[in-house]
Amino acid sequence: MPDPAITAKALRKSYGDFVAVDGIDFEIERGECFGFLGPNGAGKTTTMRMIYRAVPITGGTLTIFGHDAGSANDRVIKRLVGVVPQENNLDEELSVTENLDVFCRFYGLSRKEAKERAASLLDFVNLNEKAKSKVQELSGGMKRRVLIARGLLGNPQLLVLDEPTTGLDPQARHNLWDRLFALKRKDATLVLTTHYMDEAEQLCDRLVIMDKGKIVTQGKPRELIEREVTRHVVEVWHEEEKAPELPEEMRALVRRSEALSDRLLLYVDDGEAAISLAARHWPALESRLRRSTLEDVFLKITGRRLEE
Amino acid sequence: MNLPGNIDLRMATAVWRRNFTVYKHTWVTNILPNFFEPVLFLLGMGMGVGVYVGRGMQGQDYVAYIAPGLMASAAMNGASFEASWNMYIKMYFSKLYDAYLATPAQMQDIAFGELMWATTRALIYGFGFLLVLAGFTLAGKPILTSWGVLLVPLALMLIGAMFSLMGQWYTTMIHTIDMYSYYWTLFLTPMFLFSGIFFPVSQMPYGETIAWFTPLYNGVELTRGLCQGPLEWRHLGHLAYMLAVCAVLMWAVPRRMARRMVK
Numbered sequence A: 001m002p003d004p005a006i007t008a009k010a011l012r013k014s015y016g017d018f019v020a021v022d023g024i025d026f027e028i029e030r031g032e033c034f035g036f037l038g039p040n041g042a043g044k045t046t047t048m049r050m051i052y053r054a055v056p057i058t059g060g061t062l063t064i065f066g067h068d069a070g071s072a073n074d075r076v077i078k079r080l081v082g083v084v085p086q087e088n089n090l091d092e093e094l095s096v097t098e099n100l101d102v103f104c105r106f107y108g109l110s111r112k113e114a115k116e117r118a119a120s121l122l123d124f125v126n127l128n129e130k131a132k133s134k135v136q137e138l139s140g141g142m143k144r145r146v147l148i149a150r151g152l153l154g155n156p157q158l159l160v161l162d163e164p165t166t167g168l169d170p171q172a173r174h175n176l177w178d179r180l181f182a183l184k185r186k187d188a189t190l191v192l193t194t195h196y197m198d199e200a201e202q203l204c205d206r207l208v209i210m211d212k213g214k215i216v217t218q219g220k221p222r223e224l225i226e227r228e229v230t231r232h233v234v235e236v237w238h239e240e241e242k243a244p245e246l247p248e249e250m251r252a253l254v255r256r257s258e259a260l261s262d263r264l265l266l267y268v269d270d271g272e273a274a275i276s277l278a279a280r281h282w283p284a285l286e287s288r289l290r291r292s293t294l295e296d297v298f299l300k301i302t303g304r305r306l307e308e
Numbered sequence B: 001m002n003l004p005g006n007i008d009l010r011m012a013t014a015v016w017r018r019n020f021t022v023y024k025h026t027w028v029t030n031i032l033p034n035f036f037e038p039v040l041f042l043l044g045m046g047m048g049v050g051v052y053v054g055r056g057m058q059g060q061d062y063v064a065y066i067a068p069g070l071m072a073s074a075a076m077n078g079a080s081f082e083a084s085w086n087m088y089i090k091m092y093f094s095k096l097y098d099a100y101l102a103t104p105a106q107m108q109d110i111a112f113g114e115l116m117w118a119t120t121r122a123l124i125y126g127f128g129f130l131l132v133l134a135g136f137t138l139a140g141k142p143i144l145t146s147w148g149v150l151l152v153p154l155a156l157m158l159i160g161a162m163f164s165l166m167g168q169w170y171t172t173m174i175h176t177i178d179m180y181s182y183y184w185t186l187f188l189t190p191m192f193l194f195s196g197i198f199f200p201v202s203q204m205p206y207g208e209t210i211a212w213f214t215p216l217y218n219g220v221e222l223t224r225g226l227c228q229g230p231l232e233w234r235h236l237g238h239l240a241y242m243l244a245v246c247a248v249l250m251w252a253v254p255r256r257m258a259r260r261m262v263k
Helices: A044-051 A074-080 A096-107 A111-124 A140-151 A170-185 A197-203 A221-228 A271-281 A294-302 B009-052 B062-093 B096-101 B107-138 B147-173 B177-194 B207-213 B215-228 B233-261
Strands: A006-015 A018-028 A033-037 A059-064 A081-084 A158-162 A189-194 A206-211 A214-219 A232-237 A254-259 A263-268 A286-291
Touching (some): A018 A059, A018 A206, A044 A189, A206 A221, A214 A294, B009 B107, B062 B215, B062 B233, B107 B233, B177 B215, B207 B215
Parallel strands (some): A033 A206
Antiparallel strands (some): A006 A018
């Protein structure tokens, strides 16, 4: 078994009194896609920035491909890690090709090598026809794909993606997922943060959920769902001010219930039994059965409060 | 290759190359004014004011008197543009430095690459001026009269590096781009007017003493000495002054930048 790609122990980052990351432990294996989920302000981006060595760590240890994070090793680590940042920071004054060409030089590529690498990566992200375009002329999804190409210029062993699909339309998201799946097939190690549970469920082999600087749970997506919530959810839609009361006969089946403004959520293991009981008890209301998702886990753990 | 201060020259060159690539797109609009501006200054100040300076300035033709100093100020302007607005935008608005920092480049490489580029631009500005002065000299104006002129490009680079570093340092100190109006109106413009370009600093009370402390005066005197001679011991002092300013700021600027950017 080779070394893990990343090992973090009691990793901490604070800015004055504010603790952004509060002593987290995790281990990321080579070749896996590892997700960081959590509400805004949970510390995901700060963790990413520590991994790609944009910020110093305040405490604990962070080992990346066997190198301890710290100014003595940061150049070596950065040589091995590619970055797709949350905020677009492409060079808007340059064309797509020029952007890649300029950044190739940071990885010691000659002019000829740079040209070849840029061309093959543009091919990979399906942007050949935009090679000569100014960055300003690209759509959001295209810019994100150029960022991925830029992140791969140094042939990294690990690619960090901070909210890669935020703000993209569905087509662009699926297009981007497709490229990430292609990277996974090549055994790339991917670390990503996301707000989208469907994204995490599809892409991530393992993930952690962070809240207020701490890791609150971790595991494989399916495992997490089975551990943290039930297999199924029955949604009972109503139009009253107050959600209907749970009848006595269903109490044994329902592990947890949650009343929203327009529906009652019943977390159950035996979905079939629950939905038929619900239909019998509330014939006038619409009841639906669905599989539990990561979103249910996320909301259970981090709550429905608004994090601004 | 690593320079002192753990500067990776390859990374710095990549930063330089980015700026060069942008400049290639805009050089027509960027370079042409550099030829017009000195001509306008020489004509306006030299032919205009010069007529009233009948006996010349310190026994010298007035156009010839102001020309070397104007060349030094051209280098100052070239470097200052880069190290102020351009750098501020890259640092805080376009987040380009964040993108650089995600590559193997470190802050000190970025600082040095920007210094190399601002110095290059100072050289382009100053050298354009030098060509115009060569033309005036061929037309009979006694402007470039000493072989020392061959060293002028080096002096222009030193002036460029010094003003680039001062601008970078100021850029790391401010929190809004509007603060550059202070830098230009209260620092660069007074220096342009009172650094011995248009009249000897000895005309002002304590002029010479004060002038010795201003960066541009040292650049103007060195440039004038190289263009027109005679070179004296004091020119070594001007040289040493500028090298010392550069050395101190080359130490300080990357640290300031890291404090602003790497938190």
